[in-house]
Amino acid sequence: MDTVQSWAEAPGSSHAVEFTGNWKEYLPIALTNLILTIVTLGIFRFWAKARERRYLWSRSRLIGDRLEWTGTGSEMFIGFLIAMGVLVGSVAFLFGGAVLLGDWFMVMGLIAFYVFILWAVGFARFRALRYRLSRTYWRGIRGGSDDNGVSYGWTALGNNFLAILTLGILTPRAIARNWNDRMRKMSFGPHMLDSNVDTVGLQWRWMMLYAVYAGFIAVLAFTATEPATGEPEIDLLGFGAVLLLMLALALVMISFWALFYNKAAGTFRMGELSADFDVSALEWLKFYAKVVGLTIVTFGLGLIMWGYWRWEFVMDRLELHGEVNLDTLTQSTTTVPKEAEGFADAFDIGAI
Amino acid sequence: MVQRGLWYDGKVALHHEIRIRANEAGWELVEGDRVIDRVDLADLRRVDSGGDQIRLAHRSREGWRLEFLPPLDRQLVAHLAKPSFNGATRASIGLAGVFFLLCLSVLLVVAFPERFARHVPMSLEKSVGNPIALALDQRSCAGSQAMMDRLVDRLDPMARNDGIDVRLVDIDQMNAVAIPGNHIFIFRGLVDSSADVDALAGVLAHELAHVRRRHVAAGMVRALGLDLVVTTLGGGTIASTANNLVRMRYSRVAEAEADSDAIAMLRRAGISPLPTAKLFYELSEEQADTGALSSEFLYSHPLSSGRAQRFERAHNNQASYRPALNSVEFAALKSACESEEEGE
Numbered sequence: 001m002d003t004v005q006s007w008a009e010a011p012g013s014s015h016a017v018e019f020t021g022n023w024k025e026y027l028p029i030a031l032t033n034l035i036l037t038i039v040t041l042g043i044f045r046f047w048a049k050a051r052e053r054r055y056l057w058s059r060s061r062l063i064g065d066r067l068e069w070t071g072t073g074s075e076m077f078i079g080f081l082i083a084m085g086v087l088v089g090s091v092a093f094l095f096g097g098a099v100l101l102g103d104w105f106m107v108m109g110l111i112a113f114y115v116f117i118l119w120a121v122g123f124a125r126f127r128a129l130r131y132r133l134s135r136t137y138w139r140g141i142r143g144g145s146d147d148n149g150v151s152y153g154w155t156a157l158g159n160n161f162l163a164i165l166t167l168g169i170l171t172p173r174a175i176a177r178n179w180n181d182r183m184r185k186m187s188f189g190p191h192m193l194d195s196n197v198d199t200v201g202l203q204w205r206w207m208m209l210y211a212v213y214a215g216f217i218a219v220l221a222f223t224a225t226e227p228a229t230g231e232p233e234i235d236l237l238g239f240g241a242v243l244l245l246m247l248a249l250a251l252v253m254i255s256f257w258a259l260f261y262n263k264a265a266g267t268f269r270m271g272e273l274s275a276d277f278d279v280s281a282l283e284w285l286k287f288y289a290k291v292v293g294l295t296i297v298t299f300g301l302g303l304i305m306w307g308y309w310r311w312e313f314v315m316d317r318l319e320l321h322g323e324v325n326l327d328t329l330t331q332s333t334t335t336v337p338k339e340a341e342g343f344a345d346a347f348d349i350g351a352i
Numbered sequence: 353m354v355q356r357g358l359w360y361d362g363k364v365a366l367h368h369e370i371r372i373r374a375n376e377a378g379w380e381l382v383e384g385d386r387v388i389d390r391v392d393l394a395d396l397r398r399v400d401s402g403g404d405q406i407r408l409a410h411r412s413r414e415g416w417r418l419e420f421l422p423p424l425d426r427q428l429v430a431h432l433a434k435p436s437f438n439g440a441t442r443a444s445i446g447l448a449g450v451f452f453l454l455c456l457s458v459l460l461v462v463a464f465p466e467r468f469a470r471h472v473p474m475s476l477e478k479s480v481g482n483p484i485a486l487a488l489d490q491r492s493c494a495g496s497q498a499m500m501d502r503l504v505d506r507l508d509p510m511a512r513n514d515g516i517d518v519r520l521v522d523i524d525q526m527n528a529v530a531i532p533g534n535h536i537f538i539f540r541g542l543v544d545s546s547a548d549v550d551a552l553a554g555v556l557a558h559e560l561a562h563v564r565r566r567h568v569a570a571g572m573v574r575a576l577g578l579d580l581v582v583t584t585l586g587g588g589t590i591a592s593t594a595n596n597l598v599r600m601r602y603s604r605v606a607e608a609e610a611d612s613d614a615i616a617m618l619r620r621a622g623i624s625p626l627p628t629a630k631l632f633y634e635l636s637e638e639q640a641d642t643g644a645l646s647s648e649f650l651y652s653h654p655l656s657s658g659r660a661q662r663f664e665r666a667h668n669n670q671a672s673y674r675p676a677l678n679s680v681e682f683a684a685l686k687s688a689c690e691s692e693e694e695g696e
Contacts, residue, residue, distance in 0.1 A: 025403055039452040051401075058401040065358075065367060066419070068399060068407065139367055140360030140415035189365065329365035331415055 019315035021059035023308060029055055030304040046080065046345075047073025056311045062138055063320065070142075071135035071340065079131075079342025083124075086343075090116065115157070122156025123149050124343030126182055131340050133186055139326070143188035144334030155181055168209075172202040172256075179264060188270055189329040196267040201259055208252045215245045254288070255281040265318065271329075276319040287313050355425040357381075359389065362415025369421075374428060381418070391418075398432060406432065461573055466603060469570035474533070477569055481533030488521050488537050496520040496688030499681050500538070506621045506676055507557045508564075516563055518556070522689040528555050530562045532572045540689045546631070549685075553621075553676035554614060554628025554663065561613030567606040575601075611659055615666040624673035625663040632660035 033048035050073040057069035098106035126149035133143030159174035176197040183195035223238045258281040265277030295302035355372040373380040378392040400407035410416035461468045518536045526541040536559045546552045
């Protein structure tokens with residue numbers, strides 16, 4: 001049996017990444033998810049997420065074999081409860097301590113609490129990624145991490161703090177470093193993942209944001225110094241300028257993230273396997289235009305399809321290169337986390 | 353027919369193209385001519401997401417997967433449980449369904465109280481009304497009870513037997529109210545201002561009709577709305593409940609029903625409806641004059657001259673009417689609350 005598979009130049013072979021989903025098949029899942037989430041006052045969203053992923057994963061083929069999502073709604077619900085318990089507990093500790101020990105405890109406690117929150121945001125992202133990998137199976141093999149994410153939380157906090165200190169200028173650095181740090185601590189089977197996103201090109205795209213901010217301040221200053229007579233043409237001009245600036249803001253963000261994901265996929269490594277995601281900002285823009293358009297046309301119902309559309313968009317454009325030595329791709333020995341994406345949910349940063 | 357499939361052992365990322373051979377003990381997975389694994393059907397569970405996919409996992413072996421390749425052997429597939437909802441999901445969907453139906457029925461009841469009034473249990477009425485009745489009872493004129501009972505017996509002989517409780521209370525308001533839980537309270541103000549005992553009988557008959565027809569239950573549901581759910585679950589305060597009940601109103605249809613029942617009651621009892629008509633005329637004029645609902649009775653029983661006319665038309669010249677209470681009894685009723693005060 002051929003146990004080494006290669007796709008780079010295999011003539012006539014289908015794409016290494018294939019999405020075989022069908023919106024007609026997904027719509028009933030999305031609709032029942034919506035209804036059940038409403039009637040359970042939101043509690044069902046954990047099960048909804050599990051059903052959504054199970055479908056999307058099962059309709060995605062990597063190098064001929066399907067992905068499989070094994071996460072369940074109950075474990076995500078439990079994870080959420082754990083995270084909420086920790087948050088509520090720490091707030092209770094803070095206020096309880098302030099009542100018993102006085103205001104100095106409150107001040108110290110609040111500082112500690114904010115540091116904890118900053119740390120926990122990184123920690124939550126790490127645990128969410130680790131959880132997703134541990135519940136993703138391909139050819140009976142799963143991913144995971146042996147790292148508990150505690151030290152990652154501190155390095156991410158350092159990067160983010162530096163970005164804050166520099167008024168956001170070093171944000172691309174923080175995003176890229178955090179991404180790389182996270183990926184490098186993950187594995188699939190026995191293989192460690194690798195990522196080397198740099199900020200070349202990202203930094204100046206990010207700096208465009210400041211030009212837009214300057215524009216906002218200019219408009220504000222202009223309208224503020226304007227005489228109170230308030231001629232309507234001037235107001236219309238200001239309104240148009242704000243609208244244009246909002247559009248510019250969206251374009252800058254799209255171009256930033258387009259390049260970021262391009263780099264993230266381009267520098268991804270798993271053993272001999274590498275990836276490509278050459279999607280221009282224009283393509284993203286078209287995608288969002290389509291998604292927003294369909295949502296408006298369907299009076300908002302299209303919102304429930306966003307997860308599907310995004311997954312389809314990414315899967316259709318993601319490419320894999322290189323080869324996988326299947327004989328050495330053995331089962332992961334990483335521990336299986338229990339708290340799921342609880343912290344990410346608690347901080348509301350759970351993507352996908 | 354032979355079912356083909358892809359098998360992963362969960363140890364290495366190799367896939368094996370196998371055939372499934374079913375026998376008594378379970379399934380044998382055959383690669384070439386070699387049996388590479390055996391599995392008990394009870395150990396398998398579906399992990400696919402429906403459609404035309406069938407993907408099975410082993411309950412105890414991590415990563416062990418068996419995916420069916422088309423075409424599917426229907427007989428083999430028939431042995432497998434349906435996918436996509438596991439136990440917890442099923443349970444939460446069930447719970448959600450129950451919750452949804454509960455919400456729907458509460459909404460229906462609140463939206464159409466008259467339709468469901470006869471299904472409102474008396475125990476619920478009592479749990480809402482009794483605390484208020486108890487509070488009002490503190491001010492009841494004890495000496496009046498014999499006369500009140502006589503009046504009630506005359507209008508509705510079975511009322512007391514059916515647990516309908518009518519009291520005269522020492523409150524200087526021109527009002528009569530039906531409280532959930534089969535309670536009727538006549539306020540002293542109404543007795544004081546009634547020149548004729550038959551008018552008092554007419555108002556009492558009207559209230560008795562509200563109770564008999566379960567308008568009170570409907571009014572309670574409408575007045576309290578979703579608060580009723582809170583009350584049922586043991587929450588809420590008497591004050592807030594009472595406050596809402598004071599503003600309880602009946603529908604037009606309910607008022608008309610109560611009027612015709614009251615007229616029938618008066619006829620059976622041989623009491624003239626004319627004094628009631630006269631009272632209603634006076635009140636409706638007052639309502640028209642002031643434009644405001646000056647008395648509490650008018651608030652909960654909006655009057656029109658039309659209602660007075662119905663009582664007037666019900667008068668039969670041939671009939672021999674006799675007063676609801678004789679003048680001595682009526683005088684005793686009027687002074688019942690005063691004597692109480694004097695006695696204290």
